[in-house]
Amino acid sequence: MGPNYNIAIMLLSLQFLATSTMSEVVEHHPLVLNYHNGHLLKGRITVNLIWYGSFTPIQRSIIIDFINSLSSSFSTSSLPSVSSWWKTTQKYKLQSSTLVVGKQFLHPTYTLSKNLKVKDLIALASMHNDKSSITVILTAKDVAVEGFCVRRCGTHGSTKFVNGEARSAYIWIGNSETQCPGQCAWPFHQPLYGPQTPPLVAPNGDVGVDGIIINLATLLAGTVTNPFNDGYFQGPATAPLEAVTACSGGFGSGWYPGYPGRVVVDKVTGASFNAHGSNGRKYLLPAMWDPETQACRTLV
Numbered sequence: 001m002g003p004n005y006n007i008a009i010m011l012l013s014l015q016f017l018a019t020s021t022m023s024e025v026v027e028h029h030p031l032v033l034n035y036h037n038g039h040l041l042k043g044r045i046t047v048n049l050i051w052y053g054s055f056t057p058i059q060r061s062i063i064i065d066f067i068n069s070l071s072s073s074f075s076t077s078s079l080p081s082v083s084s085w086w087k088t089t090q091k092y093k094l095q096s097s098t099l100v101v102g103k104q105f106l107h108p109t110y111t112l113s114k115n116l117k118v119k120d121l122i123a124l125a126s127m128h129n130d131k132s133s134i135t136v137i138l139t140a141k142d143v144a145v146e147g148f149c150v151r152r153c154g155t156h157g158s159t160k161f162v163n164g165e166a167r168s169a170y171i172w173i174g175n176s177e178t179q180c181p182g183q184c185a186w187p188f189h190q191p192l193y194g195p196q197t198p199p200l201v202a203p204n205g206d207v208g209v210d211g212i213i214i215n216l217a218t219l220l221a222g223t224v225t226n227p228f229n230d231g232y233f234q235g236p237a238t239a240p241l242e243a244v245t246a247c248s249g250g251f252g253s254g255w256y257p258g259y260p261g262r263v264v265v266d267k268v269t270g271a272s273f274n275a276h277g278s279n280g281r282k283y284l285l286p287a288m289w290d291p292e293t294q295a296c297r298t299l300v
Contacts, residue, residue: 030294031234031241031246031289031294031295031296032234032294033225033232033233033234033241033242033243033246033289033291034232034233034234035092035093035231035232036230036231036232036233037230038226038228038229038230038231039227039228039230039231040092040093040094040224040225040227040231040232041094041097041134041169041223041224041227042094042095042096042097042224043096043097043098043132044098044100044132045097045098045099045100045132045133045134045224046099046100046101046102046103046130046132046133046134047067047099047100047101047102047133047134047136047220048102048103048104048105048128048129048130048133048134048135048136049063049064049101049102049103049104049105049136049138050104050105050107050124050125050128050135050136050137050138051104051105051106051107051108051138051140052107052110052111052116052124052137052138052139052140052143053107053108053110053114053139053140053141053142053143054108054140054142055138055140055175058206059206059209060104061279062204062206062209062210062213062281063138063209063212063213063216064101065277065278065279065281066082066213066216066217066277066281066283067099067100067101067216068100068101068277068278069081069082069083069277069278069281069283070082070083070085070086070099070220071083071086071098071099071100072277072278079264079274079275079276079299079300080274080275080276080299080300081275081276081277082275082276082277082278082283082285084275084299085217085275085285085288085299086099086221088243088288088290088297089221089224089225089243089288091290091291091292092224092225092231092232092243092291094224094225097224099134099220102130102133103128105127105128107124110143112124114142114143114144115143115144116139116143116144116145116146117146118146118147121137121145121155121170121172122157122159122170124137125137125159125168125170125172126159129159129161129168129170130168131161131168133168133169134168134169134170134171134220134223135168135169135170135171136170136171136172136173136216137170137171137172137173138172138173138174138175138212139172139173139174139175140175141175141176141177141178141179141208142178143174143175144179145172145174148174148176148179148180149174149176149179149180149183149184153173153174153176153180153183153184153211153215154171154172154173154174154184154215154216154218154219155171155172155219156169156170156171156172156219156222156223156227157169157170158170158227158228167227167228169223169227169228171216171219171220171223173212173215173216173219175208175209175211175212176208176211177206177207177208177209177211178208180192181207181208181211184211184215185202185207185208185210185211185214186199186211187199187200187251187260187272187284188200188201188202188207188210188211189207189211191258194258195258195259197258197259200260200263200271200272200284201265201269201270201271201272202271202272202284203266203271203272203273203281203282203283203284204271204281204282204283205269205271210283210284213283213284213285214284214285214286217244217283217285217286218244218245218286221242221243221244221288222242222243222244222245225242225243226240226242226243232291234246243288243289244286244287244288244289246289246296247286247287247288247289247296248286250286250287250296250298251263251274251284251285251286251287251298252274252298252299252300253298253300255287255298261287261298262300263284263300264300266282272284274298274299274300275299285299
């Protein structure tokens with residue numbers, strides 16, 4: 001297994017160091033994600049889902065619709081789509097990377113208990129991995145995972161097949177609704193520390209699941225552009241800044257640490273979002289580093 005790729009507390013450290021007012025401009029240091037000449041995930045990629053614990057049908061549909069939206073042809077003239085956000089990954093020497101939902105595995109009885117170690121995540125991923133696939137493990141809100149809320153909201157890594165000749169990428173993300181929404185579901189919940197700006201209204205009405213979407217988007221982008229720790233990143237390989245973690249905390253124009261930026265607000269529901277998805281879904285997606293402009297790019 002490669003090293004874990006953490007998205008949580010890096011995001012928090014950026015958010016909570018802010019002391020600026022909304023009218024001030026934060027000067028960012030030059031940001032370059034170098035390509036380390038390693039493997040990238042290209043072409044058609046199957047995303048297998050492991051639902052560990054209790055997820056409602058509506059929760060599962062929100063996440064499945066998001067994954068399907070990444071490579072769909074859906075578009076609207078009034079606002080960018082989820083797929084337009086994903087197309088930025090093509091600038092990372094990927095040419096194209098199409099994600100499709102593959103197999104789904106339900107573990108409603110908490111097969112390995114409600115307290116998981118990293119080795120348990122690897123075991124789950126190894127049970128269901130396939131070549132040319134990404135295995136995504138989603139743990140329910142009542143499942144404790146080693147390091148969850150303390151050091152990370154999710155990770156991505158890899159497992160080896162029996163012959164050791166090939167590797168398969170996996171992702172784990174926890175539902176933070178009851179354990180640490182101020183850390184892993186920001187900006188949909190009041191942060192634990194730092195500027196106490198009002199939280200945004202979750203576009204799908206579920207703070208935990210809409211938080212999962214942000215983390216899933218972050219880790220999917222990191223997985224295809226740096227699947228085995230030799231792709232695109234900046235900094236040490238053991239704690240790299242990747243496609244989205246390099247831009248942590250940004251969602252709309254004018255963002256700075258602690259302020260997510262200007263996003264679209266639904267006039268009826270008050271929900272905040274910046275991208276349309278399939279089946280009428282709306283999502284809030286994080287900024288991604290653009291190799292062409294060498295800057296963090298938001299959809300709005």
